[in-house]
Amino acid sequence: MRQPLHERIRSDFEARILSGALAPGDRLPIEQELMQHYGCARMTVNKALSALLAAGLIDRRKRAGTFVARPRMHSMVLDVPDLPSQIRERGQTYAYEPIGHRSRPPMPGVEDEVQLAGGGDLFELEGLHLADGIPLALEFRLISVAAVPDIGDAADIEAISPGSWLLKHVPWTEAETRISALDATPEEARLLGIPQRSACLCVERRTWRGSDRITYVRQLFVGNSYDLVARFGATNGATR
């Protein structure tokens, strides 16, 4: 059984929907008809259709039947790989150059810091991501000491990169990323080794583990040397 039958049924209809042979609103055969056509039990047909439902390709209504879903094309999958691996994949050497770190209480009144701290202190880090020795991004990071207690003996955190260290020690389960463009301040331009007021891509990310805040990070990428790429295919979702 190289290709399970339910998988074949699923991909049959996926292909027909993506090619447009089955257009939004079109009705699919009922499960009984599919059982006869593929010569299988109802559970097998149902498994295939459940996968299409989870992928958002079809809608199912009792008594009415199964229909090709109207596309709700408004979300894409954004690849946010680990920066060190991403740089190495481009064939460049990666290095993290620490600028400094310290432990401090959250700034009173700064709601985001207070929430991140969760009653404890914040561990603050600043450093540069270098590709082939050249600054690619300036990183400012806050870590909740309450959520990551062993941040204290952070001997190794700056040896690799804070992001990689955290992902290994305290993987997050939820994240929010904000992307914007801005001009580097004179100080930021100096650290990145770029002309003053150059356009930079600013990536801010907040991560959670369950309901606990883990970290806030702000990465400032040199505008002309970094792009973010996002892809969307209707086959995302349950397919992988």
Next chain:
Amino acid sequence: MRQPLHERIRSDFEARILSGALAPGDRLPIEQELMQHYGCARMTVNKALSALLAAGLIDRRKRAGTFVARPRMHSMVLDVPDLPSQIRERGQTYAYEPIGHRSRPPMPGVEDEVQLAGGGDLFELEGLHLADGIPLALEFRLISVAAVPDIGDAADIEAISPGSWLLKHVPWTEAETRISALDATPEEARLLGIPQRSACLCVERRTWRGSDRITYVRQLFVGNSYDLVARFGATNGATR
């Protein structure tokens, strides 16, 4: 049957994994044990575990068992809503201000244009997206006439916005988005009404319908007035 049993089993383990009670690498009970614990058939247990597998929360290996997955947190869902609706949701008025349009052959040697054209002509559009009458983004767009034949009588395409018109007439099934930061050229700055060499967020998108290229669009957003936001939750995928 308000809450199906397979759904209860799934959410039981999802909660334990997200809370950290079950850590990456931990082993889950085997299907036989779960059948006894929940007093149900193996297919019911299997359905619950299949959903967790599709969501990427667990790994399953024959003979070895079922384990909490090591997080591979490197993709996020990026909301790319329709610009007019997005602006209206912010309580602002939206308007598209056409700068010009024409039909022309693809530039020879420009591989991306040739592929987009697919043997036909290109319909080229330029215009401004205005929020409350103020320029928010400068849009340059190419549309494949072969893929969208009725672009000829484009009386209404500039009445709403080219993006909304296309989504309604030729919904895409696949897309790639590239996000970068750059300084506006003097001409772009003039059109957007911003100081020269201001940082702008540049969003480029290529879309497909099946294997046909549909459109290429480049939107230049005024840096300090637009952010892109992406969210990731481990429960994406098969859960919804």
Next chain:
DNA sequence: CAGTGGTCTAGACCACTGA
């Protein structure tokens, strides 16, 4: 109220792979 999907059962045979 009849057609359709949602869920579940109690089995079965097999493929894979690690103890």
Next chain:
DNA sequence: CAGTGGTCTAGACCACTGA
């Protein structure tokens, strides 16, 4: 080679809802 998951069967009862 035995334990585990992958797939499938041939039924069943029920909930929902639109003809």
